[in-house]
Amino acid sequence: MDGALREAYSDFNGWFESEDPSRLRKKQAEAERLFRLTGITFNVYGRAEATERLIPFDIIPRIISAREWSRLSRGIEQRVRAINAFLHDIYHRQEIIRAGRLPVEMIAKNAAFLPQMIGVSPPGGVYTHIVGIDLVRTGPDEFFVLEDNARTPSGVSYMLENRETMLHMFPELFSQNRVQPVQNYPRQLRRSLAACAPTSAGDRPTVAVLTPGIYNSAYYEHSFLADKMGVELVEGHDLRVVDGRVAMRTTRGYQPIDVLYRRVDDDFLDPLNFRPDSALGVPGILDVYRAGGITIANAPGTGIADDKAIYSYMPEIVEFYTGEKALLKNVPTWRCNEPESLAYVLDNLAELVVKEVHGSGGYGMLIGPTSSKRELEEFRKKLKAKPDNYIAQPTLSLSTVPIFTKSGLAPRHVDLRPFVLVSPQGVDITPGGLTRVALKKGSLVVNSSQGGGTKDTWVLED
Amino acid sequence: MLGKTAGGLFWMFRYLERSENTARLIEAGQRIALTRSSSAEDEWASVLQSAGAFGGYVEKHGSEVNRDGAIDWMLRDPDNPSSVLNMAEAARNNGKTVRTALTREAWESVNENWMTLRDALARKVPERDLPDVLTLIRQRSAFVRGAMHGTMLRNDIYDFARIGTFMERADNTARILDVKYYVLLPSVVAVGTSIDNVQWQTILRSVSAEGGFHMTFGQDARPREIAQFLILDKRMPRSLAFCVDKIQSNLGYLATDYGVRLSCHDLCDQLADHTMSHSIDEIIEMGLHEFISDFLKSLAALGSQIEIDYRFYN
Numbered sequence: 001m002d003g004a005l006r007e008a009y010s011d012f013n014g015w016f017e018s019e020d021p022s023r024l025r026k027k028q029a030e031a032e033r034l035f036r037l038t039g040i041t042f043n044v045y046g047r048a049e050a051t052e053r054l055i056p057f058d059i060i061p062r063i064i065s066a067r068e069w070s071r072l073s074r075g076i077e078q079r080v081r082a083i084n085a086f087l088h089d090i091y092h093r094q095e096i097i098r099a100g101r102l103p104v105e106m107i108a109k110n111a112a113f114l115p116q117m118i119g120v121s122p123p124g125g126v127y128t129h130i131v132g133i134d135l136v137r138t139g140p141d142e143f144f145v146l147e148d149n150a151r152t153p154s155g156v157s158y159m160l161e162n163r164e165t166m167l168h169m170f171p172e173l174f175s176q177n178r179v180q181p182v183q184n185y186p187r188q189l190r191r192s193l194a195a196c197a198p199t200s201a202g203d204r205p206t207v208a209v210l211t212p213g214i215y216n217s218a219y220y221e222h223s224f225l226a227d228k229m230g231v232e233l234v235e236g237h238d239l240r241v242v243d244g245r246v247a248m249r250t251t252r253g254y255q256p257i258d259v260l261y262r263r264v265d266d267d268f269l270d271p272l273n274f275r276p277d278s279a280l281g282v283p284g285i286l287d288v289y290r291a292g293g294i295t296i297a298n299a300p301g302t303g304i305a306d307d308k309a310i311y312s313y314m315p316e317i318v319e320f321y322t323g324e325k326a327l328l329k330n331v332p333t334w335r336c337n338e339p340e341s342l343a344y345v346l347d348n349l350a351e352l353v354v355k356e357v358h359g360s361g362g363y364g365m366l367i368g369p370t371s372s373k374r375e376l377e378e379f380r381k382k383l384k385a386k387p388d389n390y391i392a393q394p395t396l397s398l399s400t401v402p403i404f405t406k407s408g409l410a411p412r413h414v415d416l417r418p419f420v421l422v423s424p425q426g427v428d429i430t431p432g433g434l435t436r437v438a439l440k441k442g443s444l445v446v447n448s449s450q451g452g453g454t455k456d457t458w459v460l461e462d
Numbered sequence: 463m464l465g466k467t468a469g470g471l472f473w474m475f476r477y478l479e480r481s482e483n484t485a486r487l488i489e490a491g492q493r494i495a496l497t498r499s500s501s502a503e504d505e506w507a508s509v510l511q512s513a514g515a516f517g518g519y520v521e522k523h524g525s526e527v528n529r530d531g532a533i534d535w536m537l538r539d540p541d542n543p544s545s546v547l548n549m550a551e552a553a554r555n556n557g558k559t560v561r562t563a564l565t566r567e568a569w570e571s572v573n574e575n576w577m578t579l580r581d582a583l584a585r586k587v588p589e590r591d592l593p594d595v596l597t598l599i600r601q602r603s604a605f606v607r608g609a610m611h612g613t614m615l616r617n618d619i620y621d622f623a624r625i626g627t628f629m630e631r632a633d634n635t636a637r638i639l640d641v642k643y644y645v646l647l648p649s650v651v652a653v654g655t656s657i658d659n660v661q662w663q664t665i666l667r668s669v670s671a672e673g674g675f676h677m678t679f680g681q682d683a684r685p686r687e688i689a690q691f692l693i694l695d696k697r698m699p700r701s702l703a704f705c706v707d708k709i710q711s712n713l714g715y716l717a718t719d720y721g722v723r724l725s726c727h728d729l730c731d732q733l734a735d736h737t738m739s740h741s742i743d744e745i746i747e748m749g750l751h752e753f754i755s756d757f758l759k760s761l762a763a764l765g766s767q768i769e770i771d772y773r774f775y776n
Contacts, residue, residue, distance in 0.1 A: 036577065037570050037573060037574060037577075038566075038570065038573075039558070039569070039570075039573050213559075214555060214558045214559055219558065223558065223561035223562055226561075226562045227561060227562040231562075232463075232464055232467075232562065233561070233562045234464065235466070237466075238464055238465070238466050248464060249464060249465045249466070249773050249776070250463055250464055250465060250773070251463050251464070251465050251468045251618065251720070251772040251773055252720055252722075253773070
């Protein structure tokens with residue numbers, strides 16, 4: 001808390017001080033039981049033992065004032081609109097490249113760029129329907145964007161279930177504090193997806209969620225969202241192209257789908273058009289898509305916008321498409337494919353965070369300040385061997401929020417992922433989001449696959 | 463509703479029913495072993511047969527059947543696909559697959575069933591803990607049924623769940639009869655006397671029907687009446703007639719709901735006719751064993767047809 005109490009926390013703090021710590025400890029244990037029972041678990045890849053784990057939940061909410069939130073939302077909306085405009089441009093005229101604001105090799109050599117999408121205009125002009133923007137705070141009113149998740153951002157079920165759990169355990173807190181609700185998200189998601197249906201769809205478009213199956217790490221979320229939206233949760237083997245439509249096998253025969261919210265990566269979406277060995281996708285779905293027979297959310301090829309190398313151009317991208325300066329700051333980023341930047345990064349490795357351009361989940365990254373000499377040397381070799389593969393950023397002095405520990409409150413680093421829905425009707429940002437917290441003292445890594453936890457995130461009403 | 467979801471529900475409820483039935487069979491077996499030690503090994507072999515677990519057991523352990531081995535095989539051996547533990551996990555995995563078709567309460571009951579049994583069956587169950595563990599298995603199963611009954615819409619989702627339940631239950635009761643049919647046949651020795659007390663009690667116990675039977679027929683049971691009770695009595699919730707009746711009505715709801723009668727409806731009608739158009743004396747006259755074998759075959763054929771008609775797999 002930077003030593004002083006932020007204003008948004010003052011009411012909460014009054015409650016906390018009057019609580020018996022042993023009751024809170026019991027509540028913490030109760031929360032874990034609730035999560036297990038509901039099945040909010042995730043699978044850790046590459047570990048045979050304990051394949052299902054809980055993401056640790058901290059009972060102290062992260063609180064954001066209405067004023068802070070409205071500033072943030074404006075910045076997020078601006079950024080998301082720019083990302084969609086950028087995607088449209090990249091798959092059409094590529095004005096931004098013609099204007100010399102983005103080097104052509106950023107696109108041409110990028111594995112996330114899908115040539116199959118060139119000239120394709122998705123229904124409603126929306127490419128990235130569901131976006132998660134990862135933010136960190138470094139001071140009062142100072143937020144940086146760490147990452148844009150424009151492909152298939154996950155974690156929204158935690159935002160919702162964390163709130164459910166808090167409501168269940170501490171109803172009195174919600175009577176005392178005016179917290180903006182997040183529970184409308186599934187309804188808004190369905191509405192937003194339906195609004196993006198192809199024009200050929202009727203008044204009530206058929207929406208479905210595509211999952212890789214029960215062994216996927218985010219399966220819980222897939223089933224949760226399908227359940228809350230009241231739509232079918234399908235896998236590749238439930239689907240087939242019938243009469244030019246993507247249809248699902250029901251007990252009464254094949255029924256066409258208008259909008260598919262897919263939680264399967266591009267590569268696996270269509271064995272005829274992408275990876276032929278994929279059993280997760282639907283043969284021919286991309287052809288139906290290109291012919292306008294189905295909406296795929298998010299559109300194939302959106303990964304080009306959340307690539308870590310493209311990230312470094314986001315200030316230019318926002319300005320190019322919105323004509324305004326970016327409201328949300330980017331973390332200064334050195335692209336290691338540029339010789340001068342590489343030289344700087346190699347000279348200052350111990351102070352920097354180095355990330356793989358296509359990496360995610362906190363894997364394959366180097367955190368200079370907490371790494372040993374040997375780790376630094378090893379990473380130096382990797383960097384020299386494949387500089388194109390990396391970007392580097394300074395370590396920010398992240399602000400902290402309190403968590404509940406055995407010895408009372410203690411400060412920990414957090415990030416924030418608000419969830420954004422985009423449709424022709426507009427941009428909708430749920431007031432709240434997923435707060436991930438590095439549970440280890442001093443740690444900056446918040447990823448759940450690396451021992452991070454989550455918290456309920458409150459946006460207060462005015 | 464997705465074909466996969468219908469199949470997932472159908473099997474999920476078969477698995478739950480099977481694990482509950484296995485617990486009952488073990489309970490009955492344990493009872494007979496404690497009261498009559500001489501032929502205990504034969505008894506465990508027939509329990510394994512009734513549970514459909516004999517072949518696998520012999521493959522792994524050889525044909526010498528002993529109590530500990532048999533119980534462990536049926537409760538928790540990972541190599542036995544029908545062990546209670548594997549069934550609980552399979553039911554839960556199916557529950558995950560069909561999660562959107564279940565209410566939160568129904569899903570949580572299946573998840574908790576697995577969480578509880580996983581812990582209770584983590585190690586070999588010592589004899590002194592066996593009664594508690596078997597009770598736990600039945601109780602958890604009852605919770606799932608209660609959550610389903612109390613919270614689920616009566617629509618096609620519920621129909622498939624019920625069809626799975628009663629297919630499995632009919633199969634189970636028929637297999638118990640198949641293994642023990644000789645006990646129920648009138649024989650020279652048994653004429654005019656009551657049959658081997660322990661044997662028929664086992665049969666009744668393995669379908670939780672002791673109380674019901676005594677209420678209906680009094681204490682002095684004769685084999686003919688037991689056969690009548692387990693095959694034809696529509697009041698008895700584990701009898702063949704009861705189960706077939708339930709399958710028939712639930713398939714009927716689907717036909718009404720979807721507005722289509724399919725091949726499985728004809729097969730089911732045939733099965734119901736075959737099961738209920740004879741008196742118990744006629745059945746014994748024609749051959750109890752043949753009757754049961756035919757029943758099991760028709761039941762399996764019905765299962766496959768339902769799978770095809772409602773597109774479980776393709």
